[in-house]
Amino acid sequence: MSLLKSRTGILVMIGIIVSLFVPVFVANKFYIDILSLILFSAFLGQSWNILGGYAGQFSFGGVIFFGTGAYASSILLTTFGIDPWIGIFAAIAAGALAGLFIGFISFRYGLRGSYFALITLAFSEVFRVIANSVEFTGGGVGIFIEHAPGIKNLQFTDPAGYYYMALVMVIISLAIAFWLERSRFGAYLIAIRENEDAAEALGVNAFRCKIYAIMITGAMGGAAGTFYAQKYLYIDPPIAYSIGMSVEMLLVTIVGGMGTVFGPLIGSFVLHTVNEVARHFIDTPGLSLIVYGVILVAIIGFLPNGLIGLFKSQKKQTGGKSDA
Amino acid sequence: MLEVKGLCKSFGGVAAVNTVDLSVDEGQIVSLIGPNGAGKTTTFAMVAGFVAPDAGSVTFEKQNITGFKPHRICDRGVVRTFQVTQPFATLSTLENIMVGAYHRTANRQAAEERARAVAEQVGMKALLDQAAEGLTVAGRKRLELARALATGPKLLLLDEVMAGLNPTEIDEIVTVIKGIRDSGVTIFLIEHVMKAVMNLSDFAYVLNDGVLIAAGTPTKIASDSNVIEAYLGHGAAERMTGEVAAGA
């Protein structure tokens, strides 16, 4: 066990070091850009994973936090001239608050499973329509962020800048997941996922734990929003609250492996690679998404533990046969 | 230690529990028996906060805990097990017990040590790394007990932890329960296995159709005509005294 732990540790260290030097050795900016995208998507997946994978609360509205964070820092920047280094913390807070709001409403009234998925979907619609109708978000026109490269503005002319930023975010997200796996809070989330009543009987305050979980998810989503806004310099309601992005978050996580530290990263890597390769051969709109859909169905049907299940030790399967 | 007064609950107009009064004294093993559908599990569920009573009160250590959420009741030191076992299916036995142990400590190492100690106490040491979904009925029942025990309760509510076990397994678990009581935990249990009830309990309550029909020491209960009439049916009195003799 301790050998395994240290082996994972060594692998992670090697992974981080290699990642740090990737932009030095990869000259082609196109690949750096794709790698940033993979990391960004992995980070969003990890944010979904906290609530969906560990706590078992499937949300179909993960994009809410992303969009709210993107708006928070963009509005601070364009309206008040507050630079995104502070903006990203405002985005994190806004995402967490959105999580608190949605979590409070949903969990207070005991919505679980499919009902929770649907209510989060409905909330993302509500957020989108509101963002479209009020003035301070720029309404349907959206918000343009002035192109002003520089560390201070979290804008980079070299894609490597975004790559490093995404890398830092992913490392933090992995650390959060790793902490969850080793902490009481994480054990409680997993217990809630497996059996909420039993967890409650053992003294777990399921409501509070779920609220904390959705707030962490929200905070991470908010940070991702700032990243996106500073990279693409534009945000509008269909981008900020797109159902497609909600789906992508759960997709990379489920494909990689829910409730695991590396699942979202693996899923993101595989899906985006497949996507790029598919695009390389047939560049027709819709095709890569068909592939995504097929992969999702196939993973659920044949690899319920995700791709990571292929590598994991068989510990969980070694039990004797159940006679219940 | 536990006082239940005038507890009522009906489901769709049918009274599952009807004005039940009972009490459990510290350090004792108290049983709640009665035929199927008598309202035993519902009583436990109300005490542990899983079902809100229609009327009545639950007092634990002189404090009113009626209508508290289950986790708050657990904080007070009252933990139930489930008749239909509710394991954290994909987790190992150790991880299952650790969830209970975390109630006493936030430290992972300490929780793990505690869980291992509890596993030893209930005889699950060999099963620690097994996935809970792969356990046998006996294993799952033990796991229920172990998880609850790991929270460090003052009062354990055990709902039919012996159902579905064979005689050897029952003997083992009776010993375990006695050991738990001797370590200072008060026990309130629902049981159909008469031999165990007779053997274990200091006091017993009999519930029938939601109403308490008898209370007293096991031997007194066994000869109570109400109980024999309503619950045990013809010829059961002899059977029961037979079992008492065998168990003694």
Next chain:
Amino acid sequence: MLAMNISMMPAAVLNGLMFGAIYALVALGLTLIYGVLHIINFAHGAMLMLALYATFYLFKFAGIDPYLALIIVIPGSYIFGYALYRWGIGKLSHGKDQNILLITLGLSIIFENAAQFFFTADQQTISLSYSYDSFDLGFVYLSYPKVISFVASLVICLMLWWLMATTDLGKAIRAVAKERQGARLVGINVENIYAITYGIGIACLGAAGCLLLPSFYVDPYTGNIFVIVAFTIVVLGGMGSIVGALVGGFIIGITESLGGLFLGESLGQIGISLIFILILVFRPTGLFGAKQ
């Protein structure tokens, strides 16, 4: 302004009623599948879109009138739904609810993008010789397609109700809905009933597709418009309740049309999502549902 809006109210209500009938039909399929299989068919919108395309191409290439197409599209949808459940969803989900939610999500992604791939993202409409003929009720004109779809939706709801209430199949379906273990014990092939129910649910969509197309349009994402609406109707009417779906459909149809009148297009949309959230939170059993 407000006075004008109020004078337009009866017309808006009537229009809402007409559209509500089709909503009801869409929701009917969803509620039936939920009531029996206890699953949420997230691909419902995408499958409605497929039905719309089927109707569209039958019209375009074979010149079949959409209302006549009912007799092709309904059975076709049934077979599609039956097969999809029997050999797809049922097998792949391992009986877990959340898996079904995700598989049907996956299917909706596949269907939508396949539609974009094969049919392009362009909006398609059809025009019938009588598209613009209408009944004049004095205060409002009702176009033929709307009236026909209204009447046809009601008839189909009635037929479904008859099927469920009086036939042996209906009895078997209700038995499975209520007590799947018990139904198995008395010799009902539960898996088959599931697939049949799923097929019937999709057949409702087939009917909705035919009835909707003449007064609507189709593109690969049309279904999305109906997803939240249909879920809202289903939770409003009570998960699994046929009458609930019908009444819920009318309520939502009218709400939407009045919301559009008084709040404008964009805010009007929010009404549906808000109703959905409020019902889920405060009355998850809906208006007609017994208990969850």
